[in-house]
Amino acid sequence: MNSLGPTSCLRTLAGMATAMLLAACSDMMVERAAPNLEKGSVDRSAVKVDSLDIDPIMRGTVASETGLVGFDPVVVRGYGIVVGLRETGSRQMPSDVRAFLTQELAKRGFGSGQPGAPKLSPQDLLNSGDSAVVIVEGVIPPGAPKGSKFDVRVTTAPGTSTTSLEGGRLLIADLRPGPLFTGSRQPFPLAEGAGPVVINPFVEPNATQRDSINRTSGRVLDGGHVNKDMPLKLRLMTPSHSRAETIQNTINTLFPRESRQKEETAHGRSAETIDLTVPPSFRKRTGEFAELIRHTPLNVENPEQTAMAIRRSLLANPGAAGAAAWRWQALGKRALPMIQDLYEYPEEQPRFAALNAGSKLDDQLAVPPLLELARKSDSLTIRTEAINLLGRIGTNAEIELGLRELLDDPDVEIRLSAFEALDKRRDPHIIAMEMGRKFVLNIVPSKHRMIYVAQSGQPRVVVFGEGLSVKVPMTLYTWDGRLIVKADEGDKFLEVFYRERADLPATVDRVKPDLGSLIGYFARRPTPDRPETGLNFSYSESISALHELWRMKYIDSDFRAEQDRILAEVLRDDRHEKGLRPEFRPEGDTPNEEEAPKSLSEVGTSRTSGLEGASVGSGLDAAKPRRDTVPR
Numbered sequence: 001m002n003s004l005g006p007t008s009c010l011r012t013l014a015g016m017a018t019a020m021l022l023a024a025c026s027d028m029m030v031e032r033a034a035p036n037l038e039k040g041s042v043d044r045s046a047v048k049v050d051s052l053d054i055d056p057i058m059r060g061t062v063a064s065e066t067g068l069v070g071f072d073p074v075v076v077r078g079y080g081i082v083v084g085l086r087e088t089g090s091r092q093m094p095s096d097v098r099a100f101l102t103q104e105l106a107k108r109g110f111g112s113g114q115p116g117a118p119k120l121s122p123q124d125l126l127n128s129g130d131s132a133v134v135i136v137e138g139v140i141p142p143g144a145p146k147g148s149k150f151d152v153r154v155t156t157a158p159g160t161s162t163t164s165l166e167g168g169r170l171l172i173a174d175l176r177p178g179p180l181f182t183g184s185r186q187p188f189p190l191a192e193g194a195g196p197v198v199i200n201p202f203v204e205p206n207a208t209q210r211d212s213i214n215r216t217s218g219r220v221l222d223g224g225h226v227n228k229d230m231p232l233k234l235r236l237m238t239p240s241h242s243r244a245e246t247i248q249n250t251i252n253t254l255f256p257r258e259s260r261q262k263e264e265t266a267h268g269r270s271a272e273t274i275d276l277t278v279p280p281s282f283r284k285r286t287g288e289f290a291e292l293i294r295h296t297p298l299n300v301e302n303p304e305q306t307a308m309a310i311r312r313s314l315l316a317n318p319g320a321a322g323a324a325a326w327r328w329q330a331l332g333k334r335a336l337p338m339i340q341d342l343y344e345y346p347e348e349q350p351r352f353a354a355l356n357a358g359s360k361l362d363d364q365l366a367v368p369p370l371l372e373l374a375r376k377s378d379s380l381t382i383r384t385e386a387i388n389l390l391g392r393i394g395t396n397a398e399i400e401l402g403l404r405e406l407l408d409d410p411d412v413e414i415r416l417s418a419f420e421a422l423d424k425r426r427d428p429h430i431i432a433m434e435m436g437r438k439f440v441l442n443i444v445p446s447k448h449r450m451i452y453v454a455q456s457g458q459p460r461v462v463v464f465g466e467g468l469s470v471k472v473p474m475t476l477y478t479w480d481g482r483l484i485v486k487a488d489e490g491d492k493f494l495e496v497f498y499r500e501r502a503d504l505p506a507t508v509d510r511v512k513p514d515l516g517s518l519i520g521y522f523a524r525r526p527t528p529d530r531p532e533t534g535l536n537f538s539y540s541e542s543i544s545a546l547h548e549l550w551r552m553k554y555i556d557s558d559f560r561a562e563q564d565r566i567l568a569e570v571l572r573d574d575r576h577e578k579g580l581r582p583e584f585r586p587e588g589d590t591p592n593e594e595e596a597p598k599s600l601s602e603v604g605t606s607r608t609s610g611l612e613g614a615s616v617g618s619g620l621d622a623a624k625p626r627r628d629t630v631p632r
Contacts, residue, residue, distance in 0.1 A: 415448060444462060
């Protein structure tokens with residue numbers, strides 16, 4: 001296992017603007033999956049175990065005497081089946097994969113004849129043109145508690161002839177750590193993946209000029225489900241029962257057991273090891289919890305004096321700004337009087353370190369200087385991070401008013417950050433509508449017209465600009481004629497023709513041309529109690545239809561998609577795989593070389609494989625910035 005310890009990196013202002021943003025955007029060649037603190041990981045560049053490397057500002061912290069175990073993201077993989085396709089699937093697959101999936105489907109009751117069990121037999125399902133065998137991959141955040149969710153990526157498996165996953169749904173697939181194989185001695189599954197598949201409309205650089213979308217690759221947003229708590233531990237550099245007890249008591253003082261928390265936050269197992277339990281309040285912020293644990297002081301008797309010592313160390317070495325912010329935050333609100341005058345400090349690094357800590361400690365005095373940075377800083381990184389920090393502070397009307405102004409900012413990143421912060425604050429200025437539990441539609445007032453689609457976490461379509469409508473006259477003929485939308489000059493309604501498949505009757509309706517009404521019509525599923533017309537499109541199908549209208553220039557706006565990082569993390573893990581971590585391997589089980597290839601690149605199509613056969617260069621997230629569409 002990797003053992004983690006104190007910080008020694010020097011951050012510039014842009015890099016210092018919290019480890020969250022740094023970890024999500026850089027360090028692309030690390031040994032394990034790239035950290036993403038917003039999703040719950042850790043700034044691993046700040047973690048070492050050699051006591052000689054301890055930065056002066058980190059002395060006297062938990063990290064100065066311990067290493068962190070289990071704080072790396074874990075890449076998990078498995079075979080799955082996507083159903084609900086329209087004869088775009090494939091019955092072809094390697095024989096060992098067929099045998100494996102037949103066994104898995106039988107375990108889940110397919111064809112068993114039992115009450116409530118699927119009637120289709122495993123062989124009938126695998127032989128259907130409406131199903132496809134896929135490889136499912138995801139990244140579990142470090143320390144993720146049981147029940148946590150994460151995004152998963154699906155790609156058609158090598159050895160199959162599937163042409164499209166659009167409109168499909170992933171059946172439950174077991175996800176395991178380590179290389180992908182079908183041997184009998186696989187690691188136990190850590191998670192499951194299931195849900196509707198979303199196809200990325202931004203893959204090829206010229207997708208606006210031609211239909212070059214890769215429909216054999218997609219993702220399931222929040223489709224991964226963690227089945228067991230991911231273990232987190234502290235390992236003392238010098239084993240000692242007394243020191244272990246001191247560290248345990250210190251952590252439990254600062255992180256007392258919360259309601260619904262079964263164990264104490266820290267529980268000493270031996271003179272060398274302390275087990276950690278993530279409190280419920282940090283369930284979705286395991287990365288932040290890890291950093292606070294690392295920066296927790298071993299002596300909590302005089303936090304004001306400790307805060308002042310951190311301040312002196314920071315002013316002597318501004319490069320330690322990131323560590324200083326975490327240390328102040330770990331000390332709690334009693335550190336605030338020692339840092340508040342730094343909110344206006346002339347040097348940007350100490351100033352932003354203080355504002356970072358102050359905002360996370362809910363100090364209202366941090367609001368005016370953060371708004372000033374959000375409006376006027378020359379650094380886009382500082383502006384976006386200031387907006388993110390404002391989104392975390394408690395009730396304050398000044399924040400909402402300031403963020404609303406930024407919805408009209410010329411920079412798209414600022415507009416998106418302002419929207420996300422306001423949405424997090426549940427600002428009534430942002431209209432939110434549930435589209436049948438499939439996705440959320442947001443209408444955002446802005447003078448800049450834009451459609452933004454989320455590609456991670458909560459499925460979401462965001463329409464910037466009120467009154468955005470489809471232009472007429474127009475005629476859209478797409479999906480091989482299954483979807484036709486047309487209107488003549490002066491028409492107040494769009495005529496929509498849709499046929500789900502050739503053997504089913506067509507639906508013809510008249511729909512208002514404004515995007516709110518049209519998107520609602522795409523997603524709505526008519527029911528006896530709500531008989532309004534609708535096409536019951538999935539999130540992916542709704543995005544695809546919108547993208548086609550925009551591509552044909554019938555929607556006068558920008559169209560942007562959130563860039564997904566699953567592929568990059570999986571590829572990085574594949575290149576640097578050092579073997580399965582012992583805690584994920586069945587006891588006494590060491591897969592042999594034949595059963596467990598060292599990397600996916602070593603696996604042929606006759607056995608299981610990961611990304612071999614999938615076009616990495618034109619895959620899910622190979623999208624590159626282009627003139628009129630820039631993935632976020």
